[in-house]
Amino acid sequence: MLAKQAIAAPAQSWKTAFLNPGLLKKASVHTILIVYTVIALFPILVILVNAFKTRKAIFNDPLAFPDASSFTLVGFTEVLERSTFDVFFFNSLIVTLLSLFFVLLFGAMAAWALTEYKFRGNLFIAILFAMGIMIPIRLGTVSILQLMVDLHLVNTLTALVLVYIAQGLPLAVYILSEFIRTIPKELKEAARCDNVSEYKIFFQIVLPLIRPALATVAVFTMIPIWNDLWFPLILAPGESTQTITLGVQQFIGQFVTDWNAVLSSLTLAIVPVLILYLIFSRQLIKGLTAGAVK
C-alpha cells in the first residue's frame, strides 16, 4: 500500500504540475519577459559584438561572434588615434561627478530646510522648485548662453556643471523632501533637547538616514547629465571640453563610412555606462522599492 503510494505520488505530481494552470501561467510570463528582454538587448549586443570584427565579417555575417579569423581591434585603435576619447571621457566624468555631488549636497540641504523649518516664503520656494521638475531648463537656453558669455564661461566645464546643478536640483529637492518627512520627529526633538545644533542634526543624523534616497537621486541625476547632448553642443563645443556624448556624435559625423571606427566609438560610449548601471541598478531598484514598501 505504502509502496504503491510512493510510486504513484511522483507520477501524479508530474501530471498535476503539467496541467497546473499556475505553472502554465508562470511559463508564459517567463516567455513574454524573455522575448522582451531580447528585444531590449539585441540591438545593443549586435553593436558590441561587431565592434570586435573585421569589416568583411561585419558585413558578411553580422550576427556571428568574432572568431580567430574575424577578430580585430582596428576600430578601437582608429578611434583612439583619431580622436581624444580619453579627454571626452574624463570631461564627462568630471562634469557628472561634480554636478552630482553638488546636487546631492545642496538638494538635501534645501529639502531639509523646506520640510523642517517654518518661515515666510517656504511654500513659494517649494512650489518654485517643484515647477522645475516639469519645466525643462532647456527652454531657457538662449538666456543661459548669454549668461555664460557674460561670465566668460563658454567652452568651460564650469558652465556645464552649473547648468546641471540647476537642472538636477528640483527633482532632488522633491524626492529628498519626501524622505526627510518620514524621519521620526522624536529623533530630531531628542537631539534638540540635548542642545545639538541644527547643523549637526542635519549632517550627522539626517544625512546618514536618507542615504538610500540619496542613491536613488544620484542615479536619476547622473544619467541625464552623462547622456546630455544639448548643453555640451551649445555651451562647450570646443575640442578640449567636449563630453563623451558630443565627442561620439561629432566623431561619427566625420567617419560615417568607417564602420569599424563607428561601431568601436559606440561601444566605447556604451560599455562604461553599462558597467556603472550594473553596479548601481541594485541601488536604484532598492531605492524605488524602499520608497514603495514604506
Next chain:
Amino acid sequence: MKSTTNRTMSQNHPEPQTGAPNNIAKPFPWHILFFLGPALLIYISISVYPLLDTLRLGLFSEDETGATFFVGLQNYGNLLFNEFWSEPFWNALKNNLKFFAIHMALQNPIGLLLAMLLSSPKLRLSGTYRTLIFMPTMLSVVIIGFVWQLLLSPLWGISEDFMYNIGLGNYFDAWLGKESTALITLSLISVWQFVGIPMMLIYAALLNIPEDLTDAAVVDGAKSRHVFWHIKLPLLLPTISMVSILTFVANFNAFELIYAVKGALAGPNFSSDIMGTLFYRTFFGFQLQQGSPTMGAAVATLMFLIILTGVMIYLFFVQRRIQRFQL
C-alpha cells in the same frame, strides 16, 4: 505642531527646561539661509532667471549689429501666421503631436504589461529581467539613435536579413530615409528606449498596493481579471498619469534623437522636424538661414506654453480627480 511636542517633552523631562528660553527668543534664522541659500542661488540664477529672460526676449528683435529692440508680439505673429516662419512651426508642432501620440499609444501599455508580469508573485529572475529591460533607458539618446541607424541601414542589411528570415522580407524599406515613415520609425525607437520608465514606476506602484486589498477581493470571489480592472488599475492611475505627463514634457522637449539620426535639418524634407530641432535651427541657424536669439526665444516661449498647458491640465484635472478618487 513642533512647539507643542517641545512643550510636552519638556514637561516629561525636567532637564531641557533650562533650554526652553531658546525657543522663545528668535534670532535671525541663519541656519535656514545656510541650508537653503546655495540651492536657491544656483537654481534661480541658472534656471528661473534664464527662463523668465527668455520669455522677455521673445518680445524683442535684433538688427545686424546685434542690438535688440522691443517689437511686442511681432515674433509670435510671424511664427503663427507669416508663411516663412509658420509653415515650419506648424509642421514641427504637428510632428511633435504625432511623436507624442505614438509614445502614449505604445509606451504606457507595454510598460504596464511588463510591470504586471514582473510583479507576479514568486517570479524567479524578476530582478534580472527588470535590470536588463531597463538597460536601454540608461544609454544616451544619441548613442541609441546611432545604434538604430546602423541596424536599419540598408547598407548593412541586418534588419533586411532578419525580415527575410521571418518571411516579411518584402516589407523591408529604408524607413529612416523616407518622408512617410521617418518620424514613425524615430518614435518607435524612442518608445523602445524609454519603455523602462513606465515599467519601473508602475512596478514600484504595484508593490505599493496592499496585499490585503487584492486578497480580500480574491476571497470574495473576484477573478484576476476583475482584480486588475477594478482594483489595481484604478490604484495605478496616478502613476500612469504621472508617466504620461513626464512623457509629454520629454517629447515636447526632445531634440537629441532627431539631431543624431537626421541632423539639424530633420529630414527628409523636414518630415521628422519637431519643436526641439526647430528651436535649435531658429536659435543657432543652419546653412542659409541665420540664427536669431530673439526668434529662438519666441520658439522657446511657445514650447514653454505648450508644456505649461500640459502640466496645468495634469495638475488641475487629472491629479485633482485622482486625489478625490483615492480618498
